[in-house]
Amino acid sequence: MARRFALFAGLALLSLPAMPVQAQVDFSGAWAPLFHEDLPERIPGPELGDYMGIPVNDAARLRGDSYDADRISIVTEYQCRPHGGDYSMRGLSNMRIDAVLDPTTQQLVAWHTRMGFQEMERTVWLDGRPHPGPLAPHTWQGFSTATWDGNMLNVYTTHLKESYLRRNGLPRSDKATFTEHWVRHGNYLTVITVITDPVFLTAPLERSQSWVSDPGQRMGRDVCEYNQELPKPRPDYVPNHLPGTNPFLKEVSEWYALPSAVMRGGEETMYPEYRQKIGAPEKPKAACDRYCNCGAQDNPTCLVAPRSR
Amino acid sequence: MPQQPDFDKIQMQVQRVQGRVYMMTGAGGNSAVQVGGDGVLIVDTEFAPLAPKLMAEIRKLNQGPVLFIVNTHFHADHVGGNAALARLAEPDLKGAPLKIIGHENVLNRLAKSQPALPVEGMPVDEYFTPFKDLRMNGEAVIIYHEPNAHTDGDSVILFRGSDVVATGDIFTPGGYPFLDIDHGGSVQGEIAALDHILDLTVPGHTQEGGTYVIPGHGRVCDEADVVEFRDMVVIVRDRIQDMIKRKMTIEQIKAARPTSDYDTEYVTADSFVKPDQFVEAVYRSLTKR
Numbered sequence: 149m150a151r152r153f154a155l156f157a158g159l160a161l162l163s164l165p166a167m168p169v170q171a172q173v174d175f176s177g178a179w180a181p182l183f184h185e186d187l188p189e190r191i192p193g194p195e196l197g198d199y200m201g202i203p204v205n206d207a208a209r210l211r212g213d214s215y216d217a218d219r220i221s222i223v224t225e226y227q228c229r230p231h232g233g234d235y236s237m238r239g240l241s242n243m244r245i246d247a248v249l250d251p252t253t254q255q256l257v258a259w260h261t262r263m264g265f266q267e268m269e270r271t272v273w274l275d276g277r278p279h280p281g282p283l284a285p286h287t288w289q290g291f292s293t294a295t296w297d298g299n300m301l302n303v304y305t306t307h308l309k310e311s312y313l314r315r316n317g318l319p320r321s322d323k324a325t326f327t328e329h330w331v332r333h334g335n336y337l338t339v340i341t342v343i344t345d346p347v348f349l350t351a352p353l354e355r356s357q358s359w360v361s362d363p364g365q366r367m368g369r370d371v372c373e374y375n376q377e378l379p380k381p382r383p384d385y386v387p388n389h390l391p392g393t394n395p396f397l398k399e400v401s402e403w404y405a406l407p408s409a410v411m412r413g414g415e416e417t418m419y420p421e422y423r424q425k426i427g428a429p430e431k432p433k434a435a436c437d438r439y440c441n442c443g444a445q446d447n448p449t450c451l452v453a454p455r456s457r
Numbered sequence: 458m459p460q461q462p463d464f465d466k467i468q469m470q471v472q473r474v475q476g477r478v479y480m481m482t483g484a485g486g487n488s489a490v491q492v493g494g495d496g497v498l499i500v501d502t503e504f505a506p507l508a509p510k511l512m513a514e515i516r517k518l519n520q521g522p523v524l525f526i527v528n529t530h531f532h533a534d535h536v537g538g539n540a541a542l543a544r545l546a547e548p549d550l551k552g553a554p555l556k557i558i559g560h561e562n563v564l565n566r567l568a569k570s571q572p573a574l575p576v577e578g579m580p581v582d583e584y585f586t587p588f589k590d591l592r593m594n595g596e597a598v599i600i601y602h603e604p605n606a607h608t609d610g611d612s613v614i615l616f617r618g619s620d621v622v623a624t625g626d627i628f629t630p631g632g633y634p635f636l637d638i639d640h641g642g643s644v645q646g647e648i649a650a651l652d653h654i655l656d657l658t659v660p661g662h663t664q665e666g667g668t669y670v671i672p673g674h675g676r677v678c679d680e681a682d683v684v685e686f687r688d689m690v691v692i693v694r695d696r697i698q699d700m701i702k703r704k705m706t707i708e709q710i711k712a713a714r715p716t717s718d719y720d721t722e723y724v725t726a727d728s729f730v731k732p733d734q735f736v737e738a739v740y741r742s743l744t745k746r
Contacts, residue, residue, distance in 0.1 A: 206717065206718075207717060207719070210717060225664070228663075229664050230663050281472070283472040284676065284677065285666070285679060286682070288663060288665055288681075310682075346721075347721045348721065383652065384648045384652065384691055386695075388695060390695065390696060
């Protein structure tokens, strides 16, 4: 009797329609960014000449030193430029993630992200398709494919346009690729990004950013139109500082009373052990007077001057 | 001029660009190929031994007559296949003429070059005006002369309906531009030409796509890629110009490495233009030596 029941149950199970493979985790929905990580860099923006914590090489340093922020207004083609795919989740922008289902099988074939800033959109393919060849165009968001590792999504992106590691002129080349690990824990989403750039980095750069589910969020349009608003001194003008002439590079070490060598970045500046090697600043300070309570409840955007001490 | 590879081992790569235009890459410069009901227009023809492979790929797309070959400049990796392609195209012309177009400076240079290009490959449908236009496959094709850029005979070709620009070696992402100073190239003309390409290109949503750009060598690009390249040339020019003002010699300028932050991006072991060559070309442009 028991054997007949077991046989019957087994046959019944086999006759059920095959269940489509669903996502291990559902990332879809509206997400609001959290800025408890790297707030000063991501909100008010990085200081000129601050390369600390980035494993840059000398080529990247000189590019950063040469950067003149006027470029993004004078060179009209930069005015509406969006972030690269590796930076887009770090910026000041809400996000929506949609599941893309095959209409016939209803299987998940991709995740589609849309950022509010500059309407950046990216498709993360899960259907095993290959990346494009070496002659294909590169895009800001790149071409992304992904696989599941338990409940974590591992995403690999190639075919990126040249962009930046930091918004102070530190470049990221079009030969870079990046890997992400998407982890959802309850109503929170954390994305860990690992950038490999053979042109400007001596080691992979790892950063993370987190989000909280925000079901009431409504993302509108963000349509940018570029315009020549400032006259160029000559038609072939591209704002840049000649090597050794950028007057702003020392500011950051003076503001934060750190040795100037620290701000030049490099692989060792990524690690906490580096603190033990930092020498005395060239210009010490008695007390903090810039971004002292940055991110605190009374200064969430870092724009409030500190109280006098 | 790059060293010629083993052509038997070369496989043509074909990349659809947009509209009626494709990019084909073998061992020489990129070819832009426009196809449609009228037939075929080819921009640049690579090396002569690759002509059969180039034609084979074209025939997979279109069986019509090859009515136009346009040369962006006179270098052998862009004009070498002219005569061979003309011979391969001849049976399908059925009385229609195949016109080989180039700026008159391309014809002048080729007429003096050694070894000589076969007569049937010479761009005798030359032009000397700022631009020349024609209609092919339902769209305007406008050929602009870019004076004294990569050479003194450069043309940039706009496929207006397909929204594609073919630039020849004025734009070579992934490698420094070869400023052929001995044949009329100059950094000032190169920058002006890149600025003109930026005038012709209009990006799509989020500043990408829109007008696509087929470079002389390298992948399909768009306006944003041209901007980065233009900025590099301007910044290097600015640095060398400043060093000349400070009375530095060419050897001192080379030692100062004014391209050091771009070398990791634009130079590989296979690069045709090494940093010192680029620096020297810019220096010669600015000092007219």
